[in-house]
Amino acid sequence: xxxxxxxxxxxxxxxxxxLTMIGRLAYYTTGRLFIRSLLTDVIWQESVRLLDIIFxxxxxxxxxLMIDLDGEGNRELIAQRLPHYSSRLxxxxxxxxLLTLCFWLLYAVLGLIWFRIVFIGESIxxxxxxxxxxxxxxxxxVSTLILVFDYELARTVxxxxxxxxxxxxxxxxxxxxxxxxxxxxxxLISPVQFMILTPGDLIVHSSRYLGLGLIKVLILLGTILTxxxxxxxxxx
Amino acid sequence: xKNPAVLIEQLSxxxxxxxxxxxxxxxxxxxxxxxLVGPNGSGKSVLFKIISGFVRGTGKNVIVNDEQLLRSTxxxxxxxxxxxxxxxxxxxxxxxxxxLLASIKNLITEREIVAYLQKFGLPTDRQAxxxxxxxMKKKLAIIQAIMEQQTVVILDEPMNALDEHxxxxxxxxxxxxxxxxxxxxxxxxxxxxxIKSLCQExxxxxxxxxxxx
Numbered sequence: 001x002x003x004x005x006x007x008x009x010x011x012x013x014x015x016x017x018x019l020t021m022i023g024r025l026a027y028y029t030t031g032r033l034f035i036r037s038l039l040t041d042v043i044w045q046e047s048v049r050l051l052d053i054i055f056x057x058x059x060x061x062x063x064x065l066m067i068d069l070d071g072e073g074n075r076e077l078i079a080q081r082l083p084h085y086s087s088r089l090x091x092x093x094x095x096x097x098l099l100t101l102c103f104w105l106l107y108a109v110l111g112l113i114w115f116r117i118v119f120i121g122e123s124i125x126x127x128x129x130x131x132x133x134x135x136x137x138x139x140x141x142v143s144t145l146i147l148v149f150d151y152e153l154a155r156t157v158x159x160x161x162x163x164x165x166x167x168x169x170x171x172x173x174x175x176x177x178x179x180x181x182x183x184x185x186x187x188l189i190s191p192v193q194f195m196i197l198t199p200g201d202l203i204v205h206s207s208r209y210l211g212l213g214l215i216k217v218l219i220l221l222g223t224i225l226t227x228x229x230x231x232x233x234x235x236x
Numbered sequence: 237x238k239n240p241a242v243l244i245e246q247l248s249x250x251x252x253x254x255x256x257x258x259x260x261x262x263x264x265x266x267x268x269x270x271x272l273v274g275p276n277g278s279g280k281s282v283l284f285k286i287i288s289g290f291v292r293g294t295g296k297n298v299i300v301n302d303e304q305l306l307r308s309t310x311x312x313x314x315x316x317x318x319x320x321x322x323x324x325x326x327x328x329x330x331x332x333x334x335x336l337l338a339s340i341k342n343l344i345t346e347r348e349i350v351a352y353l354q355k356f357g358l359p360t361d362r363q364a365x366x367x368x369x370x371x372m373k374k375k376l377a378i379i380q381a382i383m384e385q386q387t388v389v390i391l392d393e394p395m396n397a398l399d400e401h402x403x404x405x406x407x408x409x410x411x412x413x414x415x416x417x418x419x420x421x422x423x424x425x426x427x428x429x430x431i432k433s434l435c436q437e438x439x440x441x442x443x444x445x446x447x448x449x
Binding site: 076077078079080081082 | 290311
C-alpha cells in the first residue's frame with residue numbers, strides 16, 4: 001500500500017487555501033472599505049456573515065473536488081476486481097473516519113484547553129460546546145459515509161448519485177447554519193473549519209489565537225493526509 | 237464450462253424514469269464473440285454495465301460466470317470490461333496504472349503486463365498517461381480488460397480512436413480470445429464489418445428488447 005497525490009489535487013488545495021487566505025486577509029485588513037461592508041452587510045441573521053458561510057462550505061467543496069478529480073471510471077476498474085467491494089469500502093470508510101476522528105478529538109480537546117487558558121474569567125457554556133461538537137461530529141461522519149459510499153449506494157440501493165450528493169449538500173447546509181449560529185464556538189470546534197482555515201488564521205489572528213492556529217496546523221496536516229489517494233490492493 | 241458465460245432472462249431496467257429494458261433476454265457463450273448492436277442510446281452500454289455489476293436491474297436471471305447478480309451485491313467474478321472511457325490516473329504511467337490494478341488480485345506479473353504493452357505498441361517507460369493520445373488510452377483500457385485472463389471480456393467500441401494497424405491487431409486479439417483462449421467476448425461496434433467478421437452470434441436492441449439476429 002502506498003500514498004500518492006496528483007498535481008491536480010495539490011493545485012486545487014493550494015488555490016483554495018490561497019483564496020481563503022486572501023479572503024480572510026481582505027476581511028481583516030480593509031477596515032470600513034466597500035468590500036468589508038459588502039461582506040458584513042450580507043446577513044440573513046445576526047452574526048451570520050457571507051464569509052462564515054463561504055468558509056464553512058469551502059472544505060466540503062474541496063473534499064468533493066478531491067473525490068471528483070479521481071473520476072469514477074477508475075473506481076469501476078477497481079471494483080470489478082473486488083467481489084467484496086462493499087467490505088473493502090467499509091475498511092476505507094473506517095480508516096478515513098478514524099483519521100478524521102483522531103484529529104478532530106485532538107483539535108477539540110486542545111482547543112477547549114486553550115480556550116479555558118486564554119479566556120479565564122469569561123464564561124463558557126461547556127455543555128453547549130460539547131453538544132455542538134457532538135452534532136458537528138455526527139454531521140461530519142454522515143457526510144463522510146455518503147462520500148465514501150456514494151457509488152455503492154447508487155449501485156445497490158438504486159438511488160441516483162445526485163440524490164446522495166443532494167443529501168450531502170443538505171448536511172452541509174445544516175452544518176453551515178449550525179456553525180453560523182455561533183461562529184466563535186464553531187470556529188473553535190468545527191471539524192469543517194479546521195480543514196482549510198489554518199494558514200489564514202495564523203497570519204491574520206492576533207496572538208491569543210496563535211496557539212489555536214498552531215493546533216489547526218496539526219489538524220490541517222491530518223486533513224491533507226485524508227486527501228491523499230491510498231494505492232494498493234486493500235484500499236482505493 | 238457448460239453453462240453460458242452470460243445468461244439474462246426477463247431483465248427490466250429503469251434509469252432516471254426511463255425504461256431501458258423490458259423483460260429482455262440475452263445469452264453469451266464461452267469461446268464465442270457475441271455482438272450487440274443498436275442505435276445510440278438504445279442501452280448497449282447499460283447492458284454491459286449490468287453484466288459488469290455496475291448497474292442493477294430486476295427480472296428472473298442475470299447470471300455471469302455462474303454468479304447470480306440480481307440477488308447479490310457482489311461483482312461478478314473474472315469479468316474484464318472496457319465500457320465508454322475508463323479513467324486512468326493521469327500522472328502515473330500506463331505500466332504503473334496496470335500494475336496498480338493488477339496488484340489487487342496478484343494474478344499476473346510485471347513481465348506479463350510489459351508483454352501486453354509491447355504487443356499493443358504502448359510505452360513501457362515512465363511516460364504519464366496524461367500524455368497519451370486517445371488511441372493509446374483505448375489500448376490501455378483494452379489491456380486491463382484482458383490481462384488477467386478474464387473469462388468474460390466486455391469490449392464497448394474497442395476499435396474507436398484506433399489507427400488501422402492497432403484496429404487490425406485488436407481484431408486479431410479478439411478472435412484469439414474466443415477461439416484460442418476460449419473466453420466469452422461481448423462486443424459492440426458501429427462498424428458493421430467488424431460485427432460481421434468477428435461475431436459468431438449477434439443480438440440487436442429493439443424497443444427495450446434484445447433480439448437475436
